[in-house]
Amino acid sequence: MKAAILTLSDRCSTGERADGSGPALKTWLEERGVQVTHTEVIPDEGALISQRLAEWADSGQYDLVLTTGGTGVSPRDVTPEATERVVDRLLPGFGEVMRMESLKKTPNAMISRAVAGIRKQTLIVNLPGSPKGATECISFVWPAIPHAVAKMQGDPEECGTPAG
Ligand SMILES: Nc1nc2c(c(=O)[nH]1)N[C@H]1C(S)=C(S)[C@@H](COP(=O)(O)OP(=O)(O)OC[C@H]3O[C@@H](n4cnc5c(N)ncnc54)[C@H](O)[C@@H]3O)O[C@H]1N2
Numbered sequence: 001m002k003a004a005i006l007t008l009s010d011r012c013s014t015g016e017r018a019d020g021s022g023p024a025l026k027t028w029l030e031e032r033g034v035q036v037t038h039t040e041v042i043p044d045e046g047a048l049i050s051q052r053l054a055e056w057a058d059s060g061q062y063d064l065v066l067t068t069g070g071t072g073v074s075p076r077d078v079t080p081e082a083t084e085r086v087v088d089r090l091l092p093g094f095g096e097v098m099r100m101e102s103l104k105k106t107p108n109a110m111i112s113r114a115v116a117g118i119r120k121q122t123l124i125v126n127l128p129g130s131p132k133g134a135t136e137c138i139s140f141v142w143p144a145i146p147h148a149v150a151k152m153q154g155d156p157e158e159c160g161t162p163a164g
Pocket residue numbers: 007008009012018019020021022068069070071072073074077101102105106108109110111112113127128129130131132133134136137
């Protein structure tokens with residue numbers, strides 16, 4: 001599987017804060033055999049976020065794109081809206097599981113509005129901004145990702161079998 005990571009943070013994009021979440025997610029994915037071939041840090045600008053997500057998905061180079069940051073309720077948190085604008089289909093189960101499992105760790109979990117969806121053959125998943133929140137949330141949804149990617153890319157195998 002090939003992946004790209006997009007960090008959304010005003011402070012990290014200017015260098016005021018080091019990006020801890022993008023590198024943490026890259027390490028997390030690589031430890032599971034995923035090739036992370038591109039990472040980028042950009043400010044919380046909706047049009048720019050949508051543009052990057054669409055470009056990356058349309059390039060056909062990535063099975064998985066993770067975003068980190070901008071999922072909450074601060075005035076400039078616009079990642080879910082920017083994602084919804086460019087996906088063909090939403091996957092509500094990802095956000096549901098992230099919030100359900102994260103609530104066992106912190107009540108602030110319910111503040112994240114993270115969404116996931118599919119554009120063409122790329123799965124896009126929003127994650128919270130903090131390194132802890134981002135890595136916790138990818139670990140909650142990861143069990144379904146390889147199967148989701150295979151299915152959305154046209155795997156014809158039946159998945160209702162004992163092995164599926
Ligand atoms: N499983 C978890 N889920 C959530 C957690 C958590 O700890 N575990 N945190 C919750 C919180 S708190 C919030 S608020 C919401 C929404 O988060 P956002 O996506 O809006 O995150 P931001 O406001 O962009 O960032 C929050 C905080 O994290 C630090 N930060 C952000 N970006 C970076 C970065 N690239 N590198 C290092 N640190 C970063 C910074 O202190 C920000 O103020 O999610 C809940 N879900």
